Structures are given as structure tokens and as C-alpha cells.
Amino acid sequence: AAGVIQSPRHLIKEKRETATLKCYPIPRHDTVYWYQQGPGQDPQFLISFYEKMQSDKGSIPDRFSAQQFSDYHSELNMSSLELGDSALYFCASSPPGGLIYNEQFFGPGTRLTVL
Amino acid sequence: GDSVTQMEGPVTLSEEAFLTINCTYTATGYPSLFWYVQYPGEGLQLLLKATKADDKGSNKGFEATYRKETTSFHLEKGSVQVSDSAVYFCALRGNYGQNFVFGPGTRLSVLP
Numbered sequence: 001a002a003g004v005i006q007s008p009r010h011l012i013k014e015k016r017e018t019a020t021l022k023c024y025p026i027p028r029h030d031t032v033y034w035y036q037q038g039p040g041q042d043p044q045f046l047i048s049f050y051e052k053m054q055s056d057k058g059s060i061p062d063r064f065s066a067q068q069f070s071d072y073h074s075e076l077n078m079s080s081l082e083l084g085d086s087a088l089y090f091c092a093s094s095p096p097g098g099l100i101y102n103e104q105f106f107g108p109g110t111r112l113t114v115l
Numbered sequence: 116g117d118s119v120t121q122m123e124g125p126v127t128l129s130e131e132a133f134l135t136i137n138c139t140y141t142a143t144g145y146p147s148l149f150w151y152v153q154y155p156g157e158g159l160q161l162l163l164k165a166t167k168a169d170d171k172g173s174n175k176g177f178e179a180t181y182r183k184e185t186t187s188f189h190l191e192k193g194s195v196q197v198s199d200s201a202v203y204f205c206a207l208r209g210n211y212g213q214n215f216v217f218g219p220g221t222r223l224s225v226l227p
Contacts, residue, residue: 033214042204043159045214056214090158092215103149104208104215106159 002026004107006091012113013081021076021110025093031055032074033104034066035090043090049074078112086114117142121205121218128195128225136190136221138179138205146207148172148181148188149215153202162190162203195225 005024013019025032031050035043036059045058049068060066063081068074078085088111092104122137140146150162150172163172168183177192188205205218 035215042217042219043215045216048214058214092159103147103161103164105161106151108158 006107019078023074023091029093030096031094033092037088081114117216119218125222131194134192134195138188146209149206151204
């Protein structure tokens with residue numbers, strides 16, 4: 001079965017650079033979520049999109065932005081990178097038909113290292 | 116806001132030992148409850164879930180029962196294997212929100 005695809009899997013950047021993370025949801029899933037997991041920490045919700053519109057916002061820094069495109073893939077854009085942005089970034093998707101009780105299917109994550 | 120509390124790790128057990136990882140939550144309404152597992156270097160995988168009070172989720176020998184009276188969703192397994200070594204996250208999804216709220220995770224190490 002198709003899963004959530006994230007690219008790249010690993011990314012190394014220097015401070016003050018920019019990075020773009022991509023997420024391709026499971027086919028026919030219309031909602032995408034982004035999470036940040038720091039070393040040894042639990043995943044923290046950043047932002048979500050439903051039908052290409054931002055639907056919920058969590059602890060996403062102002063330096064980050066995201067969008068969902070017409071094919072439902074999503075991109076997380078990160079600017080002015082800081083050392084503290086080093087983390088595993090997960091994307092998750094969920095299918096249509098209601099938000100309640102639907103589980104989220106997680107991608108493998110993109111490991112971002114800021115030097 | 117909604118929150119999830121898990122027992123602190125790491126938890127180290129011998130193979131075939133009994134496992135309990137405690138999880139309690141705070142939420143308004145009637146959240147859905149989940150256990151996710153994260154193997155080293157990998158993403159989050161759904162282990163089991165329960166969507167209403169007294170529901171029991173089960174998978175791969177793991178079980179958890181949604182206890183509304185104690186706001187708990189403890190994870191149990193009767194006989195752990197070395198391959199169960201991973202980090203386990205308890206999570207909830209409120210019925211008024213979309214995103215998940217995760218607990219801090221509990222690292223389990225099973226020794227042969």
C-alpha cells in the first residue's frame with residue numbers, strides 16, 4: 001500500500017540558510033499535517049492543511065511557512081535556519097470523510113541538521 | 116489545553132517479561148486515543164487505537180483499554196520480545212481539533 005512520502009530524507013544546511021521539505025500524502029488523502037520532533041522529544045504539531053487551505057496552526061515559527069498544492073502535496077519552507085531547527089520533521093496525512101476519529105498516517109520523516 | 120502524560124523511561128525488560136507503559140490524558144470532550152511506536156531511525160507507526168470509552172485496542176500482542184473514569188490508556192503486552200525495543204508514544208486527538216497531541220514517549224529496551 002502507498003504510504004506518505006517525504007523528501008529529502010536527510011538534509012544538512014548551515015545557519016541562516018533556507019530549506020524546503022516536501023510531503024506527498026497517501027493518494028486521495030486531502031489533509032496534511034507537519035510535526036517537528038527534536039532530539040529525544042515528542043513530536044510537536046506545526047501546521048495542517050485541508051483542501052489546500054491552512055486548517056490549524058501550532059507552534060510553527062514565523063520563519064517557517066507552508067502550503068498545500070492542487071495535487072495535495074505540501075511543502076514546508078524554512079528560512080534563516082537556526083541550530084535549534086535541527087530535528088526530524090514528520091508529515092502525516094489523513095483521508096476525507098470527516099476529521100473525527102481518523103488516524104493520521106505518518107511519513108518516514110526528514111532529518112534536518114543545521115550546522 | 117489537551118495533554119498526555121506517560122511514564123518516564125527508559126524501561127528495560129528481559130525477553131518474555133510483562134510490559135506496562137502508563138498513559139493518562141487531559142482533554143475536553145471525548146478524544147480518540149492512540150499508541151504509536153517509533154523504531155530507531157524510522158517514522159511513527161500506529162500500534163493501536165480506541166475511539167470511545169471502554170474500547171480496547173489491540174495489535175501484535177499489545178493491548179490498551181480506553182478508561183474514561185481514570186482518563187487512562189495504559190499499554191500492556193504479556194510477553195515482550197527483543198524486536199519490541201523502540202520508543203512508544205501515547206497520543207490523543209480531540210474531537211474539536213485535527214492535530215495529535217503526543218506524550219513525551221517511553222523508550223523500551225528488551226534484553227535477550
